Amino acid sequence: MAFYSEKVMDHFQNPRNVGEIKDADGTGEIGNPVCGDMMSFYIKVKDNVIEDVKFKTFGCGAAIAVSSMVSEMAKGKTLDEAMQITNAxxxxxxxxxxxxxxxxxxxxxxxxxxxxxxxxxxHGGTT
Amino acid sequence: MSEKERLLFQENSERRAVRAVYLENQANTRVDERVLEEMLPYFKEQYGNAQSMHSLGAVSKDAIEKARKEVADLIGSRENEIYFTSCASEANNLAVKGVADAYKQKGKHLVVSAIEHFSVLNAARRLGQNGFDVTYLPVDRYGLISPEEVKNALREDTVLVSIQHANPEIGTIQPLEEISRIVREKKIPLHTDATCTAGIIPVDVNSLGVDLLTLSGSQFYGPKGASALYIKKGIKLTPQIDGGIQENGRRAGTENVPAIVGFGKACVLAKSERDDNKRKMLPLRDRLIAALPEKIEHIYVNGHPDKRLPNNVNISVEFVEGEGMFLLLDQKGIYVSSGSACASKALKMSHVLSAINVDPAVGQGSILITLSKYTTSEDIDYLLAEFPPIVKRLRDMSPLYSYFLKTGQRRPAGPGTDYEHEHEHEQNQEEE
Incomplete structure (x- = not known):
């Protein structure tokens, strides 16, 4: 049995939405204190909907797969919907x-x- | 197996069939065909228990004694100083705990290096929990232990010093002869873990001047399941497995006859072929060490430039994380290991890399490549062709790399890194 699931390996090997958005409407970055992973997210928002999302990640296979999956899940969602996405x-x-x-x-x-x-x-919490 | 699993298995096998370049020889080596041939009869026909009194048992007993002589011949000891164990970890535990217990009336102090294998470090740590005092010797940035530091660490109540012959991760070979002269003067037993040197470079218990030495056949084309502890005549030691009379009462348990036979054969082959193997591996190692920094920017070689195992290459690749590299190398059929935090099951950076003061941000991108006699020049070509694009691919998605490209500055990967080694962890907290 491989260490990672097929889906994790797919997202690790073919990560979706890698990159940066130069004129991003919002950016977020998080680092892990224990193993030193780092993830940067960039979003473009239009009419309260996440129109585009890009990320860059320093970390293991899982960290890259997670970032890729989050970007895919967030794209096209309203901000409120996107806030419902959890790590779990x-x-x-x-x-x-x-x-x-x-x-x-x-x-x-x-x-x-x-x-x-x-x-x-x-944007003062309103759009 | 479901149809889906079967297809996946088939796909994996086919992928592996394209090319398999095994470069994790510090973990295990491929068994030599001649070793396997020697072992087979002891599975099929000669399966008697070596302790049995009948003639089938006697065949096994004779085979073990022949292997004992072969092991002794490799390291220049007497046959009755070789004790078989199941693995190097067991031999290290037997040496550290066994000697500490046997000499505890004299004193309760041990000296080990900070970069020992966990089977020495954790054995010492357990003794530390049971009333022993343990000194962990630091190493310099190349991983070298200073004989002077050993001298200063010795006390009236020191009952054992355990210093590895070489480090399996960074390949640094210790000045053991010098250390043994100092330790001998004080008449303190000296153990060395020679797991990654015996069978690879010359190891002689007399010229090294050690009282106990661990060696393992699976490191030099023998099978898993047989290792040995050399115990110099006169050294006292408390058995760690109680039971029957095997191994002169010092290690109970039914002998793994086929593995011991294979171990013996591997020693015979190592004695005659070791130097040729070294001559084959050394230029490949040096080529990797020279070519990798030429092909990939911002990489650092860990370990000593000369006092280094002929099969060891350890590099840190800045701005990327080790696990990502080894997973992508794995996809290409290249099998290596990583000393990074994310790749270790404990999620902590290697205690060896932290002991030589590798920056945690850089140490996360560590890759360990170890060669064997089977490694070819084509294998190295393949690695050198496949590795740079993998690093580029991961750097292209690394926020640390884009930050560096934009600003020319390095930023830490995270607020801190946890250390495997409690001792160093405490030091770290003090510094904070």
Whole structure:
């Protein structure tokens, strides 16, 4: 049995939405204090909907797969819907993560939420 | 197996069939065909228990004694100083705990290096929990232990010093002869873990001047399941497995006859072929060490430039994380290991890399490549072709790399890194 599920390996090998958005409406970054992973998220928002999302991640296979999955889940969602994405729902969508990766690498939703909060701060919480 | 699993298995097998480059020889080596041939009869026909009194048992007993002589011949000891164990970890535990217990009336102090294998470190740590005092010797940035530091660490109540011959992770070979002269003067037993040197480079218990030495056949084309502890005549030691009379009462348990036979054969082959193997591996190792920094920017070689195992390459690749690299190398059929936090099951950076003061942000991108006699020049070509694009791919998605490209500045990967080694962890907290 491989260490990672097929879906995790797919997102790790073919990550969706890698990159940065130069004129992002919101950015969020999160680092893990234990293993030093880092995730940066960039969002473009139009009419309260996440129109585009990009990320860059320094971390293990799981961290990259998680970031990719979060970006896919967030795209096209309203800000409120995107705030409902949790680290647990991302792991579930990936078909599970090894137990020791659940906390360390599974921070994508937190980074996305930070980007949304950043957007709201800049735009006074209304659009 | 479901149809889906079967297809996946088939796909994996086919992918592996394309090319398999095994470069994790510090973990295990491929068994030599001649070793396997020697072992087979002891599974099929000669399956007697070596302790049985009948003639089938005697065949097994004779085979073990032949292997004992072969092991002794490799390291220059006497046959009756070789004790078979199931693995190197067991031999290290027997040495550290066994000697500490046997000499505890004299004193309760041990000296080990900070970069020992966990089977020495954790054995010492357990003794530390049971009333022993343990000194963990630091190493310099190349991983070298200073004989002077060993001298200063010795006390009236020191009953054992355990210093590895070389480090399996960064390949640094210790000045053991110098250390043994110092330890011998004080008449303190000296153990060395020679797991990654015996069978690879010359190891002789007399010239090294050690009282106990661990070696393992699976490191040099023998099978898993047989290792040995050399115990110099006169050294006292308390058995760690109680039971029957096997191994002169020092290690009970039915002998793994086929593995011991294979171990013996591996020693015979190592004695005659070791130098040729080294001559084959050394240029490949040096080529990797020279070519990797030429092909990939911002990489660092860990370990000593010369005092280094002929099969060891350990590099840190900045701005990327080790597990990502080894997963992508795995996809190409290249099998290596990583000393990064994310790749270790404990999610902590290697205690060896932290002991040589590798920056945690850089240490996360560590890759360990170890060669064997089977490694070819084509294998190295393949690695050198496949590795740079993998690093580029991961750097392209690394926020640390884009930050560096934009600003020319490095930023830490995270607020901190946890250390495996409690001792260093405490030091770290003090510094904070």
């Amino acid at each position: 729902s991302v792991a579930k969508e990936l078909g599970g993560l090894p137990p020791n990766k659940m906390h360390c690498s599974n921070l994508g939703a937190d980074a996305l939420h930070k980007a949304i909060e950043d957007y709201k701060r800049k």
